[in-house]
Amino acid sequence: MNFEAYKTAIRGLLGDKRYKHSLCVSRMAVHLAHRYGADEKRAETAGILHDIMKDLPREEQKKLLRKYELPLTEVEQNTPKLWHAILGAEYIRRELGVTDPEILEAVRYHTTGRENMTLLDKILFVADFISDDRDYPGVDEMRKAAKNSLEEAMIDGIAYTVKDLAEAKRPIHPDTIAAYNHTILQSRL
Ligand SMILES: [Fe+2]
Ligand SMILES: [Fe+2]
Known part of the structure; x- marks a missing residue:
């Protein structure tokens, strides 16, 4: 499938605001792919x-998660906002024939982040x-930070998310903490 076909696929599933997003x-x-030397085509696909x-x-x-037999951790079960990422990666693999593991993983981890994020993971996240x-x-x-380094923008983004979640007394996914620690520690080296 090409970019136009992906646009058509999401058009039927998303409201106007999310489509534009x-x-x-x-x-x-x-x-960002152009700036930081990643594959622009993959970035375009992961983004759309x-x-x-x-x-x-x-x-x-919920039904689709069950149908696809995607197991959820306790935090994931209690954080419906994370479902669309887990589900999205599986949906584009099964229904749209996306096989590129880099794209699938970038979509899968775009909300939580994870330890050892790939360049494409970071690009989509930011x-x-x-x-x-x-x-x-x-x-x-954050836009300014992203001009300096992806990691700097990521740390800002994750700090914002963690603060928000903690203030709302919501669970924080371990992958988010792992992404935060990893990025902070790496950027100090
Ligand atoms: Fe988004
Ligand atoms: Fe999202």
């Missing part, structure tokens, strides 16, 4: 598809935070 993330992912399952009602997401449609306090600092 996906286009913006894809564009930003290509931009990353939220493909996000507008599916929660109950439908692009999702700073795409043109984003407007939250601190987004401009």
Whole structure:
């Protein structure tokens, strides 16, 4: 499938806002791939598809997780916001024929992050935070950070997420903590 076909595939599954977001993330992912020397085509694909399952009602997401026999940890079961990433990777593999493991993993980990993130993982993670449609306090600092280094932007992004979750007394996924520790420690070397 080519980019146009992916756009058609997500168009039927996403609301207007999320559709536009996906286009913006894809564009930003290509931009970051160009800047940091990653494969632009892969970045474009990961960007356009990353939220493909996000507008599916929660109950439908639950059913699909069961149908695909995707096991969830206790934190994941209790954090429905994470489902679309787990589901998205499996959906694009099964239904859209995406086989590239780098793309599948970037989609799978775009919300939590993980230890040892690949360049494409980092690009999608950061692009999702700073795409043109984003407007939250601190987004401009993150855009600036992303010009210096992906890791710097990631640390900002993860710190923001962790703070938010802790303030709301919500569980924090161990992969997010692993991504944070790994990136912090690596960037100090
Ligand atoms: Fe997402
Ligand atoms: Fe997103």
